[in-house]
Amino acid sequence: MTTSLEHSSFDAIVGGGSVSGLFAAREMASKGMRVLVLEEDHEIGTPEHCGGVVSQTGLESLGIIPRMKTVDNEIKSAVIKTRNKSFKIDSTNQRVIVIDRRSFDKEIAFQAQEHGAEINTRSSITSIAFEHDLFKIRVKGGEIYKSKYFVDARGVGSLVNKGMRNIIPSGQYEVYAPWIVKDTIEVIFDADLYPGFFAWVIPTGEGKGKVGVAGKNINPYILLESFLNSRGRPYSIIRKIYAPIWINGYVKPFFKGKNVIVGDAAGQTKPTTAGGIYTGGMGGIFAGRAIALSHGEGKEGKYLNEYEENWLFKFGKEFDRLLLLRKVLERLDNKSLDKIFSEVSNSTLDNISETGDFDFHSFSLKQFLNTKTTLNLIYTFMGNEYRKLIKDLSKI
Numbered sequence: 001m002t003t004s005l006e007h008s009s010f011d012a013i014v015g016g017g018s019v020s021g022l023f024a025a026r027e028m029a030s031k032g033m034r035v036l037v038l039e040e041d042h043e044i045g046t047p048e049h050c051g052g053v054v055s056q057t058g059l060e061s062l063g064i065i066p067r068m069k070t071v072d073n074e075i076k077s078a079v080i081k082t083r084n085k086s087f088k089i090d091s092t093n094q095r096v097i098v099i100d101r102r103s104f105d106k107e108i109a110f111q112a113q114e115h116g117a118e119i120n121t122r123s124s125i126t127s128i129a130f131e132h133d134l135f136k137i138r139v140k141g142g143e144i145y146k147s148k149y150f151v152d153a154r155g156v157g158s159l160v161n162k163g164m165r166n167i168i169p170s171g172q173y174e175v176y177a178p179w180i181v182k183d184t185i186e187v188i189f190d191a192d193l194y195p196g197f198f199a200w201v202i203p204t205g206e207g208k209g210k211v212g213v214a215g216k217n218i219n220p221y222i223l224l225e226s227f228l229n230s231r232g233r234p235y236s237i238i239r240k241i242y243a244p245i246w247i248n249g250y251v252k253p254f255f256k257g258k259n260v261i262v263g264d265a266a267g268q269t270k271p272t273t274a275g276g277i278y279t280g281g282m283g284g285i286f287a288g289r290a291i292a293l294s295h296g297e298g299k300e301g302k303y304l305n306e307y308e309e310n311w312l313f314k315f316g317k318e319f320d321r322l323l324l325l326r327k328v329l330e331r332l333d334n335k336s337l338d339k340i341f342s343e344v345s346n347s348t349l350d351n352i353s354e355t356g357d358f359d360f361h362s363f364s365l366k367q368f369l370n371t372k373t374t375l376n377l378i379y380t381f382m383g384n385e386y387r388k389l390i391k392d393l394s395k396i
């Protein structure tokens with residue numbers, strides 16, 4: 001007998017209504033599957049915990065041409081800094097924009113809904129059971145939903161629940177300040193203040209933007225306060241968020257039976273920048289298509305391997321390279337960073353400006369690190385690991 005809290009069955013339930021989950025839902029619904037998205041927050045896209053930096057090429061691959069109100073800004077250059085050095089890269093060719101995730105996520109939700117998916121907000125999943133070939137998903141309040149497939153798109157929290165370590169704290173404030181330049185992103189390396197990562201300024205317009213920090217074992221609150229004070233007053237903080245990021249690469253397998261993992265929950269964020277709109281969004285698309293094929297043929301699981309293979313074919317090698325390059329970067333102290341930055345030639349910078357690819361930036365990063373000084377420094381810092389690293393770097 002069905003209790004009043006039990007709902008009818010769906011072909012697939014997606015846990016988490018952000019980019020990766022909504023793209024998966026869109027793809028499955030567009031192939032005629034009955035899909036339900038359960039999102040714990042009260043509104044899709046809110047609270048926004050993202051810088052929103054993405055390439056237009058990436059968005060095109062995701063099948064989204066953002067509306068005017070979704071695009072906050074176009075980025076023309078990036079200033080990269082260490083304590084005492086800095087250089088500027090012209091990023092015009094990379095077609096980088098800053099999107100407003102609050103309205104971007106709603107655009108994907110609307111696409112998913114147009115294809116027939118249902119979305120429920122304020123529906124926090126509290127337990128998932130698999131019985132008699134069906135998932136039984138319980139949400140806060142006691143309601144139970146059933147489905148043949150479950151797509152876990154619950155973000156970094158899902159990795160935390162699995163006991164994964166090395167999750168990095170980050171904080172990001174929305175700030176109004178005269179020193180924020182409309183079309184220039186800033187990236188600030190400081191091995192003492194932001195170990196393993198960096199601080200950033202992402203402009204959303206002239207005099208306004210998102211200022212963030214992340215790093216191993218840091219206190220983002222204290223670091224953001226001192227970062228802002230170092231830039232001088234006046235400034236206003238109009239929003240504060242603290243969120244964990246994952247930079248340890250993809251976490252395989254991407255599925256177990258009919259339980260499929262996408263986006264941040266599968267570690268599909270770039271190991272250098274933690275960017276995941278494009279890579280995690282593509283995870284959602286590949287997964288959604290594979291589930292629809294499996295479901296359509298009634299041969300459960302047959303096509304799910306293709307999801308993993310397709311994603312790895314597109315991003316696997318790039319992620320492996322980025323992991324390697326991050327390993328190098330995070331070993332360097334401030335003195336070494338200054339030294340490397342002072343030796344970057346204008347021709348290298350011109351070349352990166354000309355040929356750099358925002359979505360696949362390992363090649364640019366390698367060009368930048370490929371100096372005699374860097375190689376000597378790597379030798380000093382990495383000792384025995386040096387040979388293997390140089391061999392691996394030469395394959396990039």
Ligand SMILES: Cc1cc2nc3c(=O)[nH]c(=O)nc-3n(C[C@H](O)[C@H](O)[C@H](O)COP(=O)(O)OP(=O)(O)OC[C@H]3O[C@@H](n4cnc5c(N)ncnc54)[C@H](O)[C@@H]3O)c2cc1C
Binds near residue numbers: 126157245274278
């Ligand atoms: C400070 C910061 C800045 C970033 N800047 C950028 C950037 O500039 N560019 C870029 O590409 N990427 C950026 N990222 C990464 C990007 O935000 C993520 O990669 C992307 O949002 C991943 O999407 P997702 O759908 O996998 O997971 P998430 O966006 O994390 O979404 C998970 C969803 O699941 C929901 N959820 C969680 N638990 C439950 C539950 N129990 N029941 C129901 N729902 C649940 C959450 O409420 C959330 O909506 C940034 C991340 C951070 C933290």
